[in-house]
Amino acid sequence: MLKPLSEMKLSESATIESFSDLPLSLKLLEMGCTPGEVVKLVRIAPAGDPIAIEVSGYVLSLRKQEASTVKVKMLK
Amino acid sequence: MAEKRRNTLNIALIGNPNAGKSSLFNALTGLNQQIGNFPGITVDKKIGYFKLPDNSEARVLDLPGTYSLFPKSIDEEVAVKVLCNSNHEDFPDVTIVVADATNLKRSLFLCTQVIDLKIPVVLVLNMVDLAQKNRIEINTNKLSELLGVPVVGMNAREGKGVDELKHALQQKINASSQNIVEIDKLEERVIKDISNALQANCVFASFIVANNLHNITNYIHNVEKREEIKKILEINNASAQKLQALESIERYRQLTTIIAQTVRRTQIVDSLTKKLDDVFTHRIWGYVIFLFILFSVFQAIFTFAEYPMQFIESSFANFSAWLGGILPKGVATDLLINGVLAGLSGIVVFVPQIALLFAFIAILEDTGYMSRVSFIMDKIMRRFGLNGRSVIPLISGVACAVPAIMGARTISNFKERLLTIFVTPLMSCSARLPVYTLLIALSVPSKLMWGFFNLQGLVLMGLYLIGFFAALGSAFIFKFFLKTKEASYFIMEMPVYRQPRWKNVGLTIVEKVKVFLFESGKIILAVSVILWFLASFAPGNKFQELEANYKEQIIAAQDQNNTIAVNELGKELSSKKLEYSYAGIMGKALEPAIKPLGFDWKIGISLVTSFAAREVFVGTMATIYSVGADEENTQSIREKMSAAKNPDTGEQSYTLAVAVALMLFYAFSMQCMSTIAVVYRETKSWKIPLLQFLYMGSLAYFASYVAYNWLK
Numbered sequence: 001m002l003k004p005l006s007e008m009k010l011s012e013s014a015t016i017e018s019f020s021d022l023p024l025s026l027k028l029l030e031m032g033c034t035p036g037e038v039v040k041l042v043r044i045a046p047a048g049d050p051i052a053i054e055v056s057g058y059v060l061s062l063r064k065q066e067a068s069t070v071k072v073k074m075l076k
Numbered sequence: 077m078a079e080k081r082r083n084t085l086n087i088a089l090i091g092n093p094n095a096g097k098s099s100l101f102n103a104l105t106g107l108n109q110q111i112g113n114f115p116g117i118t119v120d121k122k123i124g125y126f127k128l129p130d131n132s133e134a135r136v137l138d139l140p141g142t143y144s145l146f147p148k149s150i151d152e153e154v155a156v157k158v159l160c161n162s163n164h165e166d167f168p169d170v171t172i173v174v175a176d177a178t179n180l181k182r183s184l185f186l187c188t189q190v191i192d193l194k195i196p197v198v199l200v201l202n203m204v205d206l207a208q209k210n211r212i213e214i215n216t217n218k219l220s221e222l223l224g225v226p227v228v229g230m231n232a233r234e235g236k237g238v239d240e241l242k243h244a245l246q247q248k249i250n251a252s253s254q255n256i257v258e259i260d261k262l263e264e265r266v267i268k269d270i271s272n273a274l275q276a277n278c279v280f281a282s283f284i285v286a287n288n289l290h291n292i293t294n295y296i297h298n299v300e301k302r303e304e305i306k307k308i309l310e311i312n313n314a315s316a317q318k319l320q321a322l323e324s325i326e327r328y329r330q331l332t333t334i335i336a337q338t339v340r341r342t343q344i345v346d347s348l349t350k351k352l353d354d355v356f357t358h359r360i361w362g363y364v365i366f367l368f369i370l371f372s373v374f375q376a377i378f379t380f381a382e383y384p385m386q387f388i389e390s391s392f393a394n395f396s397a398w399l400g401g402i403l404p405k406g407v408a409t410d411l412l413i414n415g416v417l418a419g420l421s422g423i424v425v426f427v428p429q430i431a432l433l434f435a436f437i438a439i440l441e442d443t444g445y446m447s448r449v450s451f452i453m454d455k456i457m458r459r460f461g462l463n464g465r466s467v468i469p470l471i472s473g474v475a476c477a478v479p480a481i482m483g484a485r486t487i488s489n490f491k492e493r494l495l496t497i498f499v500t501p502l503m504s505c506s507a508r509l510p511v512y513t514l515l516i517a518l519s520v521p522s523k524l525m526w527g528f529f530n531l532q533g534l535v536l537m538g539l540y541l542i543g544f545f546a547a548l549g550s551a552f553i554f555k556f557f558l559k560t561k562e563a564s565y566f567i568m569e570m571p572v573y574r575q576p577r578w579k580n581v582g583l584t585i586v587e588k589v590k591v592f593l594f595e596s597g598k599i600i601l602a603v604s605v606i607l608w609f610l611a612s613f614a615p616g617n618k619f620q621e622l623e624a625n626y627k628e629q630i631i632a633a634q635d636q637n638n639t640i641a642v643n644e645l646g647k648e649l650s651s652k653k654l655e656y657s658y659a660g661i662m663g664k665a666l667e668p669a670i671k672p673l674g675f676d677w678k679i680g681i682s683l684v685t686s687f688a689a690r691e692v693f694v695g696t697m698a699t700i701y702s703v704g705a706d707e708e709n710t711q712s713i714r715e716k717m718s719a720a721k722n723p724d725t726g727e728q729s730y731t732l733a734v735a736v737a738l739m740l741f742y743a744f745s746m747q748c749m750s751t752i753a754v755v756y757r758e759t760k761s762w763k764i765p766l767l768q769f770l771y772m773g774s775l776a777y778f779a780s781y782v783a784y785n786w787l788k
Contacts, residue, residue: 048455057179063454
């Protein structure tokens with residue numbers, strides 16, 4: 001099932017499928033968010049935004065708006 | 077700036093933020109560090125020196141932290157400019173890439189890009205101890221073989237592995253023969269054409285340069301060359317961004333293979349960090365703890381710094397008095413004491429606050445806590461175009477804008493940093509307090525409101541709130557006007573928590589204090605000498621005339637042994653001198669402009685002199701109203717001021733309307749040369765301080781005008 005990264009729930013895991021914003025994707029790519037990589041939503045800021053994901057062994061935080069440009073495939 | 081020396085090994089140090097690059101820099105060079113500038117940009121250039129085991133000299137350039145050679149900020153661009161241009165004055169003989177062993181894949185992204193530039197590289201695997209603790213096993217020999225570069229394991233915090241690195245640097249290091257990403261195989265035609273056009277001897281370097289064609293500053297100064305490359309991209313229907321995406325994906329694909337052969341991991345994320353984050357980013361505790369930290373920072377720079385500051389001021393005062401006693405009276409002595417020494421005292425007095433604020437900031441950054449502040453504050457601060465990290469500079473601004481503005485350096489986004497610097501001086505700093513106290517005592521009755529609020533206290537609180545809202549409001553407005561070429565992302569690593577490294581904290585303090593003393597200090601000193609001149613000289617021989625007028629009266633009083641009269645006459649003379657000095661002339665010249673605000677020329681003089689620092693207002697008022705300035709006796713200044721009459725109308729000079737207008741003027745205007753000097757130093761141009769001066773001045777004028785005419 002495909003959905004935007006921004007709609008993942010806490011502790012859910014998914015693999016990165018595609019990006020819809022080219023300039024933003026470049027930044028995410030260099031941070032290790034490459035297609036096929038597994039991400040896990042590990043934290044949501046108290047105000048509901050930004051969020052933090054675990055990717056390639058470390059924690060990366062990003063705004064929901066930024067996360068909405070990333071399509072992910074849910075794992076189980 | 078020391079030039080590159082022959083027989084010196086020139087090293088560039090590069091790495092991801094949080095990889096421990098500055099620990100390594102400090103471990104290698106200790107106090108042998110200098111700070112300079114990269115021409116034309118705001119980025120500090122840190123250079124250090126150390127000796128190799130064979131006693132030959134090595135020079136290290138600390139490049140700003142970056143995740144790749146695709147820069148997103150002016151800081152990150154520096155690395156590309158230095159490493160992709162073999163004619164650059166800082167082009168290294170060898171580059172040390174610092175990698176975080178617990179985060180190897182992402183660290184190797186940058187490392188292998190540098191390797192592909194065909195520059196000799198030594199890879200430092202930092203935090204191997206932490207990796208071991210997290211059960212990450214790295215086969216360094218295999219890694220070295222696959223990458224074609226020497227690999228040194230290290231724990232820079234404890235200095236472990238530093239000697240091994242020095243030995244490795246002493247060997248002849250060649251550029252790796254491997255290409256991790258064969259960029260010319262990805263898009264053969266385009267890359268080949270670009271590399272031919274640039275006549276580069278490294279294909280990957282030409283790719284990076286072409287890729288940054290439209291970046292923040294120009295890499296290729298030759299306009300024709302730029303156009304040529306644009307055309308190549310156009311003809312081949314290629315875009316730099318797509319090429320970059322292709323490169324990143326391919327590089328990570330290669331890295332996945334390398335990691336699979338060299339790393340065995342059984343555990344993923346540090347569990348202590350997880351537990352700490354449950355507290356530090358908690359919706360209640362997170363903010364409670366942050367507030368507590370803010371309060372401690374504030375206490376430290378507002379209260380604790382007071383003791384060393386008083387000590388510095390009294391030491392300077394004692395020294396000046398002693399010098400005044402032994403040196404012959406005259407202009408030179410006066411310049412030395414009231415111009416130069418007073419200026420120096422005004423510079424050194426900031427050191428305790430700067431040191432304390434940076435002790436806190438260094439600890440908060442070092443432990444990894446600062447990125448949690450960004451995380452929990454982002455949604456609130458974003459509305460104002462600010463960063464979560466802007467909170468600490470803003471709150472510190474309540475003590476003093478000078479260290480606060482220096483503290484804004486921790487904000488990596490240029491626009492957010494600039495906005496923070498721009499609005500911080502609007503926060504009510506402690507130098508405004510003496511002005512407020514005097515004026516409130518003068519104009520606001522001390523009575524209770526609603527049974528328990530003291531009216532004077534309420535007004536003071538109101539002034540602080542006005543400063544706070546003016547700062548946020550200005551940020552909100554200026555975020556629409558301030559345009560930068562940098563993209564604004566929040567995408568940010570949340571590093572694992574670590575112990576602060578005290579050596580790093582100490583070196584940060586030394587560095588910041590040095591930068592302030594030697595760079596902002598010289599501007600402050602120059603302005604204080606100018607201000608001394610304005611207040612101590614008058615056109616023609618006006619001063620001699622005044623002195624002659626008073627001489628007889630003073631002698632007469634001395635003859636009668638009337639010391640009180642002698643004192644009074646002396647004060648009157650000082651007051652007259654100030655009135656006829658250049659500063660006095662400027663104050664009088666200002667009168668027509670400030671009359672609509674209810675200010676007379678006496679206030680005009682104070683506006684001129686308190687450019688040195690806002691609290692000088694009180695001293696100047698004391699001199700003008702012939703109260704001994706040295707007594708700092710606010711009681712008597714207040715009495716004199718409240719008795720002062722307007723010569724035209726015969727009414728009280730300091731009505732409520734005037735006092736309120738004056739307080740608002742001091743709340744908004746940029747009456748502080750030290751802040752201007754520091755903003756200049758932090759933004760490396762006069763544009764921002766000038767804009768700030770004009771903006772805050774207009775705001776002050778407008779607010780005072782409205783208040784005066786409404787209350788009049």
